[in-house]
Amino acid sequence: MSETSHENVSEKHLPSEQENGHGAVAVADDPFADPGLPPHEPRIQDIDERAAKRSERVVAMLFTASMLATLGFIASFVLVPVDKIIYVWPAGRIGALNFALGMTLGVALFCIGAGAVHWARTLMSDHELVDERHAISAEPDTKAKVMEDFAQGAKESALGRRSLIRKTMFGALALVPLSGVVLLRDLGPLPGDKLVHTLWSKGKLLVNENTQQPLRPEDIGVGSLTFAMPEGLEEDDEDFQQQIAKAALMLVRLEPDDIKDKRELDWSHEGIVAYSKICTHVGCPVSLYEQQTHHVLCPCHQSTFDLSDGARVIFGPAGHALPQLKISVNKDGFLEAQGDFEEPVGPAYWERRA
Amino acid sequence: MKKLSARRRHPLAALVVLIFALAATGGLHAAFAPAGEAKADQSSSQSLAIEEGKRLYDVGCSSCHGTGGQGTSDGPSLVGVGSAAVDFQVGTGRMPAQQPGAQVPKKKKVYSEHEVDQLAAYVASLGSGPIKPTKSQYDPSGADIANGGQLFRSNCAQCHNFTGEGGALTHGKYAPSLSDVDPKHVYEAMQTGPQNMPSFPDKVMPEQEKRDIAAYLKTVNSKESDSPGGYKLGGIGPVVEGLFAWIFGLGVLILVAIWVAARTAKAKKS
Structure with a gap:
C-alpha cells in the first residue's frame, strides 16, 4: 500500500526528525515532499518568568473587571430609575437604565472573552501537535468479528425461526409512532368556515374606528380616508383582535365618474367605496392611500391596488384584488353593510375558492 | 319676426335682475345684521x-x-x-x-x-x-398623548412610520418626516390632505383627536423627545437595526479577531 511509503516520507520531515531545526529542505528524489512544520519558537512568556507573571496579572485583571462590571449591572438594575434620561454622545437623550445595563453587561462579557484569549495566547502551552489522520473504515478483522457476533446473536435469538415473535415485534414497533401522530390532532380545532366569514352582515352599521360613532355618507369627503369596524364590536371584547383582523374596513370617496369598475360602482354609495384593509398577499394592513392616484399600497411588500378599478392588483406579489364590501345607507341616514364580503378576506389558502 | 323679437327679453335683462337681487339681499343683510363697530373694521x-x-x-x-x-x-x-x-x-x-x-x-x-x-x-x-386653525384648536399641551399614539398608529403610521419618521410611496412620492413639524401644520395637513395624503376631516377625526396626535408627535419625534431605548438609528424600524447589527456589530467582532490573530505571541518577531 502507498500508506506505508507515505508514512515513511512524512516521518522523516516531522520536527522531531529535523537535525538543524530550520525548516525542511525538499529532498532531491521527491520534489513535492511535505515540508513539515516550522521549528517551534518560544514566546517571551516561555523564556522570561517576569513576563509570564505580567501576563497572569493582565488575565486576572480582565477577569476582575468582568466581576466588577457584573456587580455594576446588578447595582444599576437596583439603583437607576427606569425613567431617568441622560445625554450620551452620539446617541442623544437616552434611557439611563438601558444604557447602564447594556454597557456593564457588555464589559462583563467582553472581559471574560478577552481574558480567556490572552491566557490561551500567552500562558497555555503552544507546542504544535501532529495527529496523523487514519482511514475511517475498520480493520478487516474487526469487521469479520462484528458480522460473526451478529450472526451468532440472530441464531441464538431464533428470530428467523420463531416467526410469531418476529411479526408481532415488527407490528408493535410500527404502531408505537402512531400515538404521536394522533396527538397532533390536539394542535387545535380546525378553522372550519371562520376564514370565509367576517362580522359584517346585512344591516350592520359602519362605525368610525376613531370616534366609535356610526358614519354618515356626508362625513366622508372626496380625498379623505376613514377606517370603519362593524357595529357591535367593542375594543374590550375578548375576541376583538381576531374579529377586527378580518373585518377591518377602509372607506374612501371617489368621484363616481372616476370609478372604472362597474361592480365597484354598484356596490358603492355616492362614490363611497368600502374595501377590506387586509392585504391579499400575507395579510398586512394595507392602507397607504394616495388620494390623487387612488392607489393603495401595502407597507410590507409593496403590493399596490387601484381603488378606482375594483382594487385590482397593479403591482407587487398580491394574488387577487381586495374584497369590496357592498354598502348602502339606511333610513336614518347611516352607512350600513349590505352583507358580508363575498369572498374570504386576506391571503389565499388551500381551500379558498378562487 | 317682429312679434318674436317683441316677446324676447333684452340680452342684459338677466344681469339687471341679478344686480337688483344682490343689492336687495345686501341691503337687507346690512339692515338686519347686528353690525357693530369692530365687526365693520374687521370686515374692511x-x-x-x-x-x-x-x-x-x-x-x-x-x-x-x-x-x-x-x-x-x-x-x-x-x-x-x-x-x-x-x-x-x-x-x-x-x-x-x-x-x-x-x-x-x-x-x-x-x-x-x-x-x-x-x-x-x-x-x-x-x-x-x-379654515386656518386658531392656536386653541391645535395646541397640543394637555392633550392625551397615549390616545394620540393609538390614533397615530391606526391612521397615520402606515405612511409616516410609527414615530413619524416618514416613508416611501410609489413613483418618487413619499410621506415626509414629521420631526419637529409645527402642530399647526400637522393639524392643517390632516384637515386638508395635501398632495397625495388623504384628509382626515373633523367628522372623521374630531379636533380633540388631532390635538392628541400632535401631542404624541411632539413627545416621540421632536427636539425635546427622548429615546428611552437607546440610539434610535433613524427610528425607521427593524431593517436598519438588523443591518447595523450585522455590519457594525459583527464587523467589529471580525476586525478584533483578525487583530488578535495577526499579532504573533512569539518572542522572536518575524
Whole structure:
C-alpha cells in the first residue's frame, strides 16, 4: 500500500526528525515532499518568568473587571430609575437604565472573552501537535468479528425461526409512532368556515374606528380616508383582535365618474367605496392611500391596488384584488353593510375558492 | 319676426335682475345684521387682506393655478381648498413649487407670515374650505398623548412610520418626516390632505383627536423627545437595526479577531 511509503516520507520531515531545526529542505528524489512544520519558537512568556507573571496579572485583571462590571449591572438594575434620561454622545437623550445595563453587561462579557484569549495566547502551552489522520473504515478483522457476533446473536435469538415473535415485534414497533401522530390532532380545532366569514352582515352599521360613532355618507369627503369596524364590536371584547383582523374596513370617496369598475360602482354609495384593509398577499394592513392616484399600497411588500378599478392588483406579489364590501345607507341616514364580503378576506389558502 | 323679437327679453335683462337681487339681499343683510363697530373694521381689513392677497397671488401663484384660482394643466384648482391649505402649503415653503415633479418638497418659506395670511384670505374667498386653525384648536399641551399614539398608529403610521419618521410611496412620492413639524401644520395637513395624503376631516377625526396626535408627535419625534431605548438609528424600524447589527456589530467582532490573530505571541518577531 502507498500508506506505508507515505508514512515513511512524512516521518522523516516531522520536527522531531529535523537535525538543524530550520525548516525542511525538499529532498532531491521527491520534489513535492511535505515540508513539515516550522521549528517551534518560544514566546517571551516561555523564556522570561517576569513576563509570564505580567501576563497572569493582565488575565486576572480582565477577569476582575468582568466581576466588577457584573456587580455594576446588578447595582444599576437596583439603583437607576427606569425613567431617568441622560445625554450620551452620539446617541442623544437616552434611557439611563438601558444604557447602564447594556454597557456593564457588555464589559462583563467582553472581559471574560478577552481574558480567556490572552491566557490561551500567552500562558497555555503552544507546542504544535501532529495527529496523523487514519482511514475511517475498520480493520478487516474487526469487521469479520462484528458480522460473526451478529450472526451468532440472530441464531441464538431464533428470530428467523420463531416467526410469531418476529411479526408481532415488527407490528408493535410500527404502531408505537402512531400515538404521536394522533396527538397532533390536539394542535387545535380546525378553522372550519371562520376564514370565509367576517362580522359584517346585512344591516350592520359602519362605525368610525376613531370616534366609535356610526358614519354618515356626508362625513366622508372626496380625498379623505376613514377606517370603519362593524357595529357591535367593542375594543374590550375578548375576541376583538381576531374579529377586527378580518373585518377591518377602509372607506374612501371617489368621484363616481372616476370609478372604472362597474361592480365597484354598484356596490358603492355616492362614490363611497368600502374595501377590506387586509392585504391579499400575507395579510398586512394595507392602507397607504394616495388620494390623487387612488392607489393603495401595502407597507410590507409593496403590493399596490387601484381603488378606482375594483382594487385590482397593479403591482407587487398580491394574488387577487381586495374584497369590496357592498354598502348602502339606511333610513336614518347611516352607512350600513349590505352583507358580508363575498369572498374570504386576506391571503389565499388551500381551500379558498378562487 | 317682429312679434318674436317683441316677446324676447333684452340680452342684459338677466344681469339687471341679478344686480337688483344682490343689492336687495345686501341691503337687507346690512339692515338686519347686528353690525357693530369692530365687526365693520374687521370686515374692511378682511377685504383689504383679500385685495392684497390677490395681488400676491397674481404675481406668485397664477402662472400655475390660473388667474382666478381655477387651476391649469400645471396646477390644481384652488376653489374650495380653504385658508388652512394655503397656510400649510405656503407656510411650510412647499408652495410656490420650485419645479413640477412627483412630490413638492418642504423648503424655506418665501412669504412672510403676514403675506401668507393675505394669500389665505384671497384663496378662502374663492370658495369655502377648511379654515386656518386658531392656536386653541391645535395646541397640543394637555392633550392625551397615549390616545394620540393609538390614533397615530391606526391612521397615520402606515405612511409616516410609527414615530413619524416618514416613508416611501410609489413613483418618487413619499410621506415626509414629521420631526419637529409645527402642530399647526400637522393639524392643517390632516384637515386638508395635501398632495397625495388623504384628509382626515373633523367628522372623521374630531379636533380633540388631532390635538392628541400632535401631542404624541411632539413627545416621540421632536427636539425635546427622548429615546428611552437607546440610539434610535433613524427610528425607521427593524431593517436598519438588523443591518447595523450585522455590519457594525459583527464587523467589529471580525476586525478584533483578525487583530488578535495577526499579532504573533512569539518572542522572536518575524
